[in-house]
Amino acid sequence: MTALDSAVRDPASATEVLDRCRELVGPALREAVERMHPWTGEMAAYSFGWCEVGGVPAVAPGGKGLRQALAVLGAESAGAPGESGVPAAVAVELVHAFSLLHDDIMDGDTTRRRRPAVWKAYGTGPAVLAGDALFALAVTTLAGAGPDAVRLLSVALGDLVRGQADDLLFAARPWSGPERVRPAEYRAMAEHKTGSLLGAALALGALLGGAPPATVSALDRAGRHLGVAFQVVDDVLGIWGEPAVTGKPVLADLRERKKTLPVLCALDSPDPAARRLAALMESAGDPAEAAELIAAAGGRTAALAEARRHIDAGEAALTDASLDAGAAAELRSVAGFLVRRKL
Structure with missing residues (x-):
């Protein structure tokens, strides 16, 4: 049993850590958004759940604040006060918001956190502009932290765009034959699209907290594994999760015919169910039957095993780093809670 397994036994402590970090970062994040043009700033505020269309204040569902928490914990893991990581936390949260605005447009997703997506509420062009403004603000936020911080964020941004490009290209590839998407390709995409920003959050927090390069690098690796x-x-969860937890209808990812890892692992299996699954996905057949075939071909088991390998690799990277014991325990609690939720 790893430390992450032990941490997840107390999800309330992880929730408390996330809440604490959001309270620390929140004022600086709002201050940054208030520096934007009023129109793009309103769209940004809407995306964070702070207002309705037109700017009327609101309290709408927001994200967990995972990336900002990782930045704060990265600084604290280096023995610095959490405040040292706030500029990094603001920057990565702005980048995350920018990526969601553009992702929703590219994917055609009309809702985000049970509200109309920004592009549906304001229009496609304005949403693109708001995303661009958030991206520019993120870089500006880190400019005072020095060239190493900006360079680290730039690398993560490049990886994020690379992962998004691969994800979009996957959609056009066949479900069977030599051109189908392989699980190894998906893992690389997930590290770039999701892991790069989690790694950057941890590494930037540690960098601003004065950690040595070896610790910064180890935390970047840990965050990337956590992201995968x-x-x-x-x-x-997109296939077998509870709608109350995921916010999506049952079998949502299969209805949208997404090439997620459980599907790809099942298609790579020698089990006869894999061939039936490929034919079913090609014909946009019954999602419930597809879920049964994925499980029969070992897709769910293989995907969970993959998650376990990356949890263990992230744990090893954390062990390699010289971290403050208290902050490291909180970091493991957050990581364990998020990757083991409702499975």
Whole structure:
């Protein structure tokens, strides 16, 4: 049993850590958004759940604040006060918001956190502009932290775009034959699209907290592994998760014919169910039958095993780093809670 397994036994403590970090970062994040043009700033505020269309204040569902928490914990893991990681937390949260605005447009997703997506509420062009503004603000936020911080964020941004490009290209590839998407390709995509920003959050927090390069690098690796595990868990929940937890209808990812890891692992299996699954996905057949075939071909088991490997690899990277014991325990609690939720 790893430390992450032990941490997940007390999800309330992880929730408390996330809440504490959001309270620390929140004022600086709002201050940054208030520096934007009023129109793009309103769209940004809407995306964070702070207002309705037109700017009327609101309290709408927001994200967990995972990335900002990792930045704060990265600084604290280096023995610095959490405040040292706030600029990193603001920057990565702005980048995450930018990526969601553009992702929703590219994927045609009309809702985000049970509200109309920004592009549906304001229009496609304005949403693209708001995303661009958030991206620019993120870089500006880190400019005062020095060239190493900006360089680290730039690498993560490049990886994020690379992962998004691969994800979009996967959709056009066949479900069977030599051109189908392989699980190894998906893992690389997930590290770039999801893991890069989690790694950057941890590494930037540590960098701003004065950690040595070896610690910064180890935390970047840990965050990237956590990102892959996080994405794989989302994939499993996208097929078998409870709507009350996921916010999506039952079998949502199969209805949208997404090439997620459980599906790809099942298609790579020698089990006869794999061939039936490929034919079913090609014909946009019954999602419930597809879920049964994925499980029969070992797709769910293989995906969960993949998540476990990345959890263990992330744990090893954390062990390699010289971290403050208290902050490291909180970091493991957050990581364990997020990658093991409702499975």
